[in-house]
Structures are given as C-alpha cells and as structure tokens.
Amino acid sequence: xxxxxxxxxxxxxxxxxxxxxxxxxxxxxxxxFFWYRQYSGKSPELIMFIYxxxxxxxxxxxxxxxKASQYVSLLIRDSQPSDSATYLCAVTxxxxxxxxxxxxxxxxxxx
Amino acid sequence: xxxxxxxxSWVICKSGTSVKIECRSLDFQATTMFWYRQFPKQSLMLxxxxxxxSKATYEQGVEKDKFLINxxxxxxxxxxxxxxxxxxxxxxxxxxxxVSNQPQHFGDGTRLSIL
Numbered sequence: 001x002x003x004x005x006x007x008x009x010x011x012x013x014x015x016x017x018x019x020x021x022x023x024x025x026x027x028x029x030x031x032x033f034f035w036y037r038q039y040s041g042k043s044p045e046l047i048m049f050i051y052x053x054x055x056x057x058x059x060x061x062x063x064x065x066x067k068a069s070q071y072v073s074l075l076i077r078d079s080q081p082s083d084s085a086t087y088l089c090a091v092t093x094x095x096x097x098x099x100x101x102x103x104x105x106x107x108x109x110x111x
Numbered sequence: 112x113x114x115x116x117x118x119x120s121w122v123i124c125k126s127g128t129s130v131k132i133e134c135r136s137l138d139f140q141a142t143t144m145f146w147y148r149q150f151p152k153q154s155l156m157l158x159x160x161x162x163x164x165s166k167a168t169y170e171q172g173v174e175k176d177k178f179l180i181n182x183x184x185x186x187x188x189x190x191x192x193x194x195x196x197x198x199x200x201x202x203x204x205x206x207x208x209x210v211s212n213q214p215q216h217f218g219d220g221t222r223l224s225i226l
Contacts, residue, residue, distance in 0.1 A: 034214055042219070045217070046215075088155070090215075097208060099155075101154045102154065103153070103154045
C-alpha cells in the first residue's frame with residue numbers, strides 16, 4: 001500500500017527559530033510533492049510544491065526533495081506564532097493526479 | 112488566482128435528509144475536481160475523483176449511491192449526501208485542478224452535522 005508518513009507532533013519551536021518538518025513516502029514512482037497548511041477548522045492552503053530533486057525557496061519557506069531517499073521536507077525560517085498549524089504533506093502517485101496525504105504534523109510556535 | 116468556492120460552509124439537518132454541496136472554480140476551468148472527507152484529528156481522505164462530463168471514480172469503501180457526484184461543467188461539481196445519518200457528520204472539502212501537474216486548490220469546506 002502506498003503511504004505517506006509524517007510525525008504527528010506536536011513540534012514546538014520558539015519564535016524566530018527554524019521549524020523543520022519531514023515527510024517520507026513509499027511509492028518510488030511519485031512525481032509531485034506538496035506542502036499544505038491547515039489551521040484548525042479550516043481547509044488546507046497550498047504552501048509550496050516541488051517536482052525535482054533539490055531545494056526550492058519561497059520567502060521564509062524552503063522545500064527539499066530527495067527522491068533517492070524518498071523524503072521531502074519543509075523548512076520554515078523565522079517561525080512566527082501565526083505559523084502554528086498542521087502541515088500536510090501530499091504526494092501524487094505515479095500515473096495519477098490523486099494525492100495521498102500524510103497524517104500531518106502539528107507545529108506550535110511559542111511566543 | 113485559483114480560487115475555489117464551496118457552499119454551504121455549514122449544514123445542520125435531521126437524519127434522513129439529503130444534502131447537496133457545491134464546489135465552484137471561480138477563475139479557472141477545473142478539468143478534475145476531488146471530494147475529501149475529514150474526521151476530527153485525522154487527515155483528509157479522498158472520496159472520489161470527478162472529471163467534467165464523465166462519471167466520478169470512487170475510492171474503495173465509498174458508496175457511490177450514497178454520495179452522488181455530478182460534474183456537469185468545467186467550473187461546477189456537486190456532492191449530494193443522500194439520506195444522511197449521524198455517522199455521515201464530517202468536514203467535506205472539495206478541491207480542483209486545471210492542467211496536469213498543477214497543485215490542487217481547496218474550497219473552504221462544508222461542516223455537515225446530522226442530528
């Protein structure tokens with residue numbers, strides 16, 4: 001069964017620190033990788049997506065993909081209390097556009 | 112861009128009622144729409160994939176006669192929960208995608224409570 005795994009947390013970091021969120025996936029043929037943020041009671045909002053090995057930066061966020069090791073990570077620099085949310089990793093399975101979601105990591109940024 | 116509107120945002124109704132949820136892509140044509148269900152403290156579970164003009168593809172364990180999906184145009188998909196019961200109470204979220212390999216964009220979700 002194709003799986004996407006995340007540590008459920010909570011991951012607590014002080015304000016201003018770097019938060020590092022990790023995600024591993026089992027399907028070696030996965031093509032596309034997405035990070036969504038979900039506040040409690042709300043729907044997910046797209047943070048970043050990455051298709052190729054390496055790093056992709058967007059403002060305070062950096063996505064890192066390593067297909068050989070089958071993991072994707074999200075770094076949040078200068079973490080703010082407003083970043084406190086659940087971060088969902090989603091992976092498209094080979095040959096489809098469907099997402100498989102991880103269970104999410106709850107991030108708490110302490111003021 | 113890439114705005115997805117979902118309506119209603121909250122529904123409370125009696126057991127046995129059928130409930131229709133609408134999902135609209137406001138500024139792009141959605142070739143594919145997805146319907147998810149999320150129970151408290153759990154991740155999103157895909158219920159079905161809907162392509163415009165064709166029958167929806169349901170995930171294993173999802174009853175297609177209970178969760179009716181219609182995707183009649185490139186901007187609108189509907190999910191009807193027929194004869195809803197308390198166990199159907201959940202957060203239902205739609206998403207839409209325009210061209211291949213583009214991210215899915217989510218609607219705001221519909222919180223369904225069946226009494």
